Amino acid sequence: NERLSLRDFINCLDQQSLPRVLQICSGVYFQGSIYELSGSEVCLSTGDLVKIIGLELLCIDFNTLCISLGHFRLVAEDLPYSTIEEIVGLCPAEVDACSSLTFISQNDLIIDNFTLPAGKQLTLLSVEVAKNGERLARCQVVEQNMASAEILLPLSLRGEFYECQGDRGYTLQEIMSSSRLSCRRFRNTNENSGSLLVFSPLYEISAIMHSKYNSVTW
Numbered sequence: 001n002e003r004l005s006l007r008d009f010i011n012c013l014d015q016q017s018l019p020r021v022l023q024i025c026s027g028v029y030f031q032g033s034i035y036e037l038s039g040s041e042v043c044l045s046t047g048d049l050v051k052i053i054g055l056e057l058l059c060i061d062f063n064t065l066c067i068s069l070g071h072f073r074l075v076a077e078d079l080p081y082s083t084i085e086e087i088v089g090l091c092p093a094e095v096d097a098c099s100s101l102t103f104i105s106q107n108d109l110i111i112d113n114f115t116l117p118a119g120k121q122l123t124l125l126s127v128e129v130a131k132n133g134e135r136l137a138r139c140q141v142v143e144q145n146m147a148s149a150e151i152l153l154p155l156s157l158r159g160e161f162y163e164c165q166g167d168r169g170y171t172l173q174e175i176m177s178s179s180r181l182s183c184r185r186f187r188n189t190n191e192n193s194g195s196l197l198v199f200s201p202l203y204e205i206s207a208i209m210h211s212k213y214n215s216v217t218w
Contacts, residue, residue, distance in 0.1 A: 082159070
């Protein structure tokens with residue numbers, strides 16, 4: 001029952017999940033709320049159902065006047081995450097980028113008889129399912145002497161976790177094709193202290209809604 005603006009919903013939408021049915025809760029409609037579509041008079045009203053069947057990317061606006069296209073580095077969020085599942089959820093499933101997600105725990109982690117000290121950087125390698133059905137994050141821990149070890153963390157493990165700044169660069173196509181990446185902030189890989197970039201894609205939406213007489217597509 002989460003309420004989102006249409007822009008926010010579309011920007012984070014996985015197109016593989018289409019079609020999706022939305023219910024209009026409220027909104028402001030420019031140029032009046034009655035439209036002439038396919039010869040039918042249509043009014044978008046609170047409670048109406050709209051079935052989105054397709055999207056087409058028309059253009060991408062940037063929050064800066066001039067940038068050079070290329071690769072963009074994801075800016076780490078400074079928010080705390082309360083479970084391993086939440087922090088792992090930052091990894092874009094649509095892009096082969098697991099090894100680019102690094103995070104730390106603000107507190108010591110106790111797993112069975114092993115204690116992982118707070119502040120150790122953990123790099124996500126994969127998400128696995130144990131024989132008992134429990135979902136686990138396989139992570140790599142790198143020590144100061146560059147020796148590494150792997151550890152399995154239950155996704156349900158609670159704590160205070162923070163994302164670390166990564167070095168991986170993403171192309172514009174990768175960002176726009178990922179519902180998780182397209183909602184994030186970036187910097188140009190050539191500008192470590194440059195302006196934060198927020199990409200605003202403009203889509204044409206194909207949808208079906210019910211008018212008084214029949215269905216129309218807009």
